Each structure stands twice: as structure tokens, then as C-alpha cells.
Amino acid sequence: MRILLAIVLNALALGAAALLVPGIRMEGWSDDPGAVLLAYLFVGAVFGIVNVTIKPIVNILSLPITCLTLGLFAVVINALMLLLTGWLTSWTPVTLIVENFFFDAILGAVVVSIVSAVLNRFLISPVTRD
16 A cells, blocks of 8 residues: 555656656656546656665765765756656656756756655655554
């Protein structure tokens, strides 16, 4: 159940990034609301798998530069995970498009982080307190 909630939260965060950042969009689905929902859930699942498998390795390897930049390099790592998700979904029927790194991926990573933090605070924390 917790995995499904994480996928939904990732899908909502990616949807917010696609809505707010002009260079991030989804392609490859019909105009049917159910197809759009499934597309975002699929990309949210891919984004979750990338964050669970690859991001911890990259975080450990980049720990010295993250300390030197006082944690700001973590935004670059999040942007790279967003680009990697876009690259991985390029072989699937539904594709996450991130047009360029500097503006779109960085700003998208900030939006995804903020939306995920807010949703995690209000949706996951009350469940685990009981």
C-alpha cells in the first residue's frame, strides 16, 4: 500500500512540474482522462524506481561536492534523476520530455521536491503517527 501511495505522490509531483515548468511535458497518450492518469502513474513509477535504485549510489559518490556546496549539489542530482527518467521513458509509449538541463531540469527538480515534501507531510505523516 505504501508503494502505491509513493507512486501516486510521484505522479502528482511530476504533474505539478509539467504544469508549472514550460520545458517539461508528457507525450504519447490520448486525450482520455483515464489514459492521462495512467501515463502519469507509469512515469511516477519509473521515477520512483530511479530514485530508489540509482539516486542513493549517486548521492554517496557525490558526497564530497555536496558538502562543498553546502547541499546545493543535491538539486543537480535531483535534476539528473529527472533527466534519467525522461531518458528511460523514451523507449516506452509514454514519454517524459525534459527539454534542457539548466532551466527546465533544475526548476523541475525544485518543483518536484517541494510538491513531494508537502504531499509527504500531509499524507504520509498522519498515517504513520497512529
